[in-house]
Amino acid sequence: xxxxxxxxxxxxxxxxxxxxxxxxxxxxxxxxxxxxxxxxxxxxxxxxxxxxxxxxxxxxxxxxxxxxxxxxxxxxxxxxxxxxxxxxxxxxxxxxxxxxxxxxxxxxxxxxxxxxxxxxxxxxxxxxxxxxxxxxxxxxxxxxxxxxxxxxxxxxxxxxxxxxxxxxxxxxxxxxxxxxxxxxxxxxxxxxxxxxxxxxxxxxxxxxxxxxxxxxxxxxxxxxxxxxxxxxxxxxxxxxxxxxxxxxxxxxxxxxxxxxxxxxxxxxxxxxxxxxxxxxxxxxxxxxxxxxxxxxxxxxxxxxxxxxxxxxxxxxxxxxxxxxxxxxxxxxxxxxxxxxxxxxxxxxxxxxxxxxxxxxxxxxxxxxxxxxxxxxxxxxxxxxxxxxxxxxxxxxxxxxxxxxxxxxxxxxxxxxxxxxxxxxxxxxxxxxxxxxxxxxxxxxxxxxxxxxxxxxxxxxxxxxxxxxxxxxxxxxxxxxxxxxxxxxxxxxxxxxxxxxxxxxxxxxxxxxxxxxxxxxxxxxxxxxxxxxxxxxxxxxxxxxxxxxxxxxxxxxxxxxxxxxxxxxxxxxxxxxxxxxxxxxxxxxxxxxxxxxxxxxxxxxxxxxxxxxxxxxxxxxxxxxxxxxxxx
Amino acid sequence: xxxxxxxxxxxxxxxxxxxxxxxxxxxxxxxxxxxxxxxxxxxxxxxxxxxxxxxxxxxxxxxxxxxxxxxxxxxxxxxxxxxxxxxxxxxxxxxxxxxxxxxxxxxxxxxxxxxxxxxxxxxxxxxxxxxxxxxxxxxxxxxxxxxxxxxxxxxxxxxxxxxxxxxxxxxxxxxxxxxxxxxxxxxxxxxxxxxxxxxxxxxxxxxxxxxxxxxxxxxxxxxxxxxxxxxxxxxxxxxxxxxxxxxxxxxxxxxxxxxxxxxxxxxxxxxxxxxxxxxxxxxxxxxxxxxxxxxxxxxxxxxxxxxxxxxxxxxxxxxxxx
Numbered sequence: 027x028x029x030x031x032x033x034x035x036x037x038x039x040x041x042x043x044x045x046x047x048x049x050x051x052x053x054x055x056x057x058x059x060x061x062x063x064x065x066x067x068x069x070x071x072x073x074x075x076x077x078x079x080x081x082x083x084x085x086x087x088x089x090x091x092x093x094x095x096x097x098x099x100x101x102x103x104x105x106x107x108x109x110x111x112x113x114x115x116x117x118x119x120x121x122x123x124x125x126x127x128x129x130x131x132x133x134x135x136x137x138x139x140x141x142x143x144x145x146x147x148x149x150x151x152x153x154x155x156x157x158x159x160x161x162x163x164x165x166x167x168x169x170x171x172x173x174x175x176x177x178x179x180x181x182x183x184x185x186x187x188x189x190x191x192x193x194x195x196x197x198x199x200x201x202x203x204x205x206x207x208x209x210x211x212x213x214x215x216x217x218x219x220x221x222x223x224x225x226x227x228x229x230x231x232x233x234x235x236x237x238x239x240x241x242x243x244x245x246x247x248x249x250x251x252x253x254x255x256x257x258x259x260x261x262x263x264x265x266x267x268x269x270x271x272x273x274x275x276x277x278x279x280x281x282x283x284x285x286x287x288x289x290x291x292x293x294x295x296x297x298x299x300x301x302x303x304x305x306x307x308x309x310x311x312x313x314x315x316x317x318x319x320x321x322x323x324x325x326x327x328x329x330x331x332x333x334x335x336x337x338x339x340x341x342x343x344x345x346x347x348x349x350x351x352x353x354x355x356x357x358x359x360x361x362x363x364x365x366x367x368x369x370x371x372x373x374x375x376x377x378x379x380x381x382x383x384x385x386x387x388x389x390x391x392x393x394x395x396x397x398x399x400x401x402x403x404x405x406x407x408x409x410x411x412x413x414x415x416x417x418x419x420x421x422x423x424x425x426x427x428x429x430x431x432x433x434x435x436x437x438x439x440x441x442x443x444x445x446x447x448x449x450x451x452x453x454x455x456x457x458x459x460x461x462x463x464x465x466x467x468x469x470x471x472x473x474x475x476x477x478x479x480x481x482x483x484x485x486x487x488x489x490x491x492x493x494x495x496x497x498x499x500x501x502x503x504x505x506x507x508x509x510x511x512x513x514x515x516x517x518x519x520x521x522x523x524x525x526x527x528x529x530x531x532x533x534x535x536x537x538x539x540x541x542x543x544x545x546x547x548x549x550x551x552x553x554x555x556x557x558x559x560x561x562x563x564x565x566x567x568x569x570x571x572x573x574x575x576x577x578x579x580x581x582x583x584x585x586x587x588x589x590x591x592x593x594x595x596x597x598x599x600x601x602x603x604x605x606x607x608x609x610x611x612x613x614x615x616x617x618x619x620x621x622x623x624x625x626x627x628x629x630x631x632x633x634x635x636x637x638x639x640x641x642x643x644x645x646x647x648x649x650x651x652x653x654x655x656x657x
Numbered sequence: 658x659x660x661x662x663x664x665x666x667x668x669x670x671x672x673x674x675x676x677x678x679x680x681x682x683x684x685x686x687x688x689x690x691x692x693x694x695x696x697x698x699x700x701x702x703x704x705x706x707x708x709x710x711x712x713x714x715x716x717x718x719x720x721x722x723x724x725x726x727x728x729x730x731x732x733x734x735x736x737x738x739x740x741x742x743x744x745x746x747x748x749x750x751x752x753x754x755x756x757x758x759x760x761x762x763x764x765x766x767x768x769x770x771x772x773x774x775x776x777x778x779x780x781x782x783x784x785x786x787x788x789x790x791x792x793x794x795x796x797x798x799x800x801x802x803x804x805x806x807x808x809x810x811x812x813x814x815x816x817x818x819x820x821x822x823x824x825x826x827x828x829x830x831x832x833x834x835x836x837x838x839x840x841x842x843x844x845x846x847x848x849x850x851x852x853x854x855x856x857x858x859x860x861x862x863x864x865x866x867x868x869x870x871x872x873x874x875x876x877x878x879x880x881x882x883x884x885x886x887x888x889x890x891x892x893x894x895x896x897x898x899x900x901x902x903x904x905x906x907x908x909x910x911x912x913x914x915x916x917x918x919x920x921x922x923x924x925x926x927x928x929x930x931x932x933x934x935x936x937x938x939x940x941x942x943x944x945x946x947x948x949x950x951x952x953x954x955x956x957x958x959x960x961x962x963x964x965x966x967x968x969x970x971x972x973x974x975x976x977x978x979x
Contacts, residue, residue: 552857619726633910637913641917648892650750
């Protein structure tokens with residue numbers, strides 16, 4: 027409904043033909059752009075993302091080393107985009123094109139192109155550019171490309187305008203870490219493929235026709251999106267389902283969220299959505315798990331933040347050869363992915379499905395800049411995914427694989443919530459980067475992952491603890507409602523927090539987002555003397571956070587102590603006669619470097635040393651027996 | 658045949674129970690420094706926690722990582738200690754194997770004193786043999802396994818069927834396990850040559866053991882499958898049980914410890930049984946040999962011929978025991 031009100035800045039009307047044998051997309055069409063700034067514009071900046079795979083010298087290949095998320099570039103299988111025509115008012119814009127490299131000194135990189143205009147474009151003026159281009163898809167290892175036997179994930183495939191900001195064009199190169207940024211618009215794309223190919227794409231399929239023998243042309247339209255991708259495979263199994271809101275949302279769930287947000291149930295109404303699953307033949311057994319996860323995403327994101335506004339949603343499930351294309355989001359379409367066997371105890375298709383669906387909100391509709399503040403989409407999505415997983419499924423088993431089989435029976439007792447899992451991932455990584463940082467400037471891909479996904483998710487968990495679950499739900503809803511179809515920054519989120527809570531969020535921002543400070547509070551000691559008893563609290567990390575401590579006395583009474591946590595230590599004293607049994611930090615600290623020092627007992631226990639020492643003895647014996655038996 | 662191997666191995670291990678005890682005790686003693694260091698680290702970090710008993714119940718990954726991070730430098734030192742212990746174990750294991758084989762080739766029961774003495778007597782030749790057996794093992798197991806891994810990756814790169822890939826992965830793993838079993842038991846046969854036959858020259862013990870393993874590969878494979886398979890099965894079954902066994906009090910921690918050590922002892926027993934079977938295999942082959950090159954008294958106390966396939970045994974020293 028409100029899609030009609032979305033300001034269309036960059037719109038694309040394209041006709042594309044997939045040539046499977048040559049891995050080519052041949053396309054032509056028009057691009058319409060409106061100058062929404064208050065000054066005349068003399069040039070256009072374009073992303074040519076596929077040129078990241080043109081050779082080994084591109085910034086992407088240099089930074090990534092030809093590897094992304096465990097998938098490797100296959101030698102010789104390059105990709106590129108060649109713009110053959112770019113005309114404005116009959117004039118060739120390519121004549122004066124230059125390749126720009128705003129982020130580094132790599133003059134070999136061709137992922138950003140600047141085309142001067144023959145005349146200035148006045149504020150609020152809309153122009154149309156005609157184009158014709160050919161895109162060669164690489165063998166997929168980084169989101170876009172082809173994979174045997176017949177899979178195509180056609181993403182970042184067309185020349186795409188940068189975003190004009192107050193300071194000029196925001197048009198970064200394609201980097202090894204980080205993703206994309208674009209303006210909203212209306213898309214109409216006609217895709218011609220050989221008839222045996224099944225297609226899934228951004229938007230609604232409005233027409234299918236046979237323009238040439240042996241081929242079929244599907245036309246897709248979607249307003250209010252900032253990208254367009256499609257996938258084609260002759261082996262896809264198409265499963266169509268309908269998310270019927272009134273059937274999916276139980277009255278009790280509606281009531282629960284209504285109370286949480288303080289909104290009437292009518293304000294939480296969801297729309298029906300046509301869900302298409304395009305699955306591999308041998309993944310059909312996962313269809314129900316895929317759909318349930320998608321439906322849970324539609325339901326809980328919709329109830330918490332606002333209804334999913336589009337009519338369609340398409341899930342792509344690629345073959346195992348296309349691992350590099352999986353786990354990626356595009357407007358109204360996402361690539362999930364599963365590998366057989368995927369035990370039901372583990373959230374293997376669920377977590378990736380809900381995460382990639384979640385990007386429909388944090389990236390798709392709230393269009394933050396993934397180059398400059400990747401935490402705003404990845405961190406928010408990780409946090410929201412955890413909320414949905416915990417709410418809809420409870421805790422999961424996270425067992426490691428061995429030779430392709432999951433060791434579930436050995437790990438079934440260890441069930442973890444998503445914040446615990448995120449803590450495990452974040453705690454063991456490098457701690458030198460701030461969460462808020464240009465994606466390509468993180469120290470390593472690992473640091474990018476931790477600071478874009480895990481630490482911001484934990485920071486949001488912490489914020490939720492600090493402001494309360496209900497207030498946090500209102501913050502997130504307000505942020506979504508306020509910034510959908512716009513380009514917010516982290517500061518805009520902080521402003522939203524402050525507006526909703528009525529409190530300053532400076533400390534949260536400066537310590538957890540715009541810093542690499544660590545948080546660690548400890549109950550450092552308990553003393554029981556004839557002259558009195560005391561508990562010593564310590565701040566062992568740089569970050570400051572108020573904490574509440576529960577102190578249990580021998581006589582059974584409990585005393586709650588609040589500490590602002592600013593100074594490095596604090597002693598809580600009790601008069602003579604009092605005997606302290608134990609003390610515990612009650613405030614959940616999701617960023618805590620060492621959660622094991624958050625409680626203390628007056629009496630020491632030998633149990634952990636004995637139990638874990640005996641485990642170590644046994645493990646060493648096993649290792650030595652193995653070595654002795656082998657050689 | 659399998660029943661015969663099983664019977665001969667178990668009988669040998671029962672007869673040479675001091676060797677099984679020595680193997681178990683030595684393994685435990687060499688593991689102890691590491692266990693004490695780990696136990697102390699966890700005790701130091703967790704004993705004062707109000708959740709200490711909870712941490713003792715099971716391996717909570719959050720707790721383990723928190724302690725590892727808090728004791729990062731100690732964890733690094735532990736790795737160095739572990740490497741040192743592995744080297745020490747390499748030496749001790751050679752001594753233990755020698756002592757065990759020497760006990761196994763003797764038709765009567767061996768007391769602890771003889772066990773220690775004989776272990777020392779054959780230690781030098783087994784260490785020299787390691788210079789041949791080690792590279793042989795790496796060549797036969799390491800290289801093909803690496804090749805199998807790379808070949809599997811190359812072969813399955815474009816495969817779509819995940820079940821097919823899993824089957825291929827398990828098949829390549831099975832081949833690697835076959836090679837591992839054959840090579841490991843063949844190394845045992847080389848040791849048997851060195852100890853039972855009294856062959857001091859490492860290259861001849863290596864060659865004869867290799868020939869024996871290669872001529873009838875099913876026998877060493879059977880020994881490995883039966884006894885190493887039993888060790889793996891016992892370990893896996895116990896680990897499955899242990900994963901669900903909550904150590905909710907000191908009593909249950911003690912019970913858990915006893916169970917772990919029972920498994921460790923059973924593995925030592927099975928190791929001795931495997932060596933017993935290898936010795937028995939060697940004895941049968943020698944008994945069935947018909948071409949007499951020269952008559953001498955071997956470790957079994959029999960007048961035995963030489964072999965047709967290898968050089969004569971060293972004449973510089975009789976076998977064991979003296």
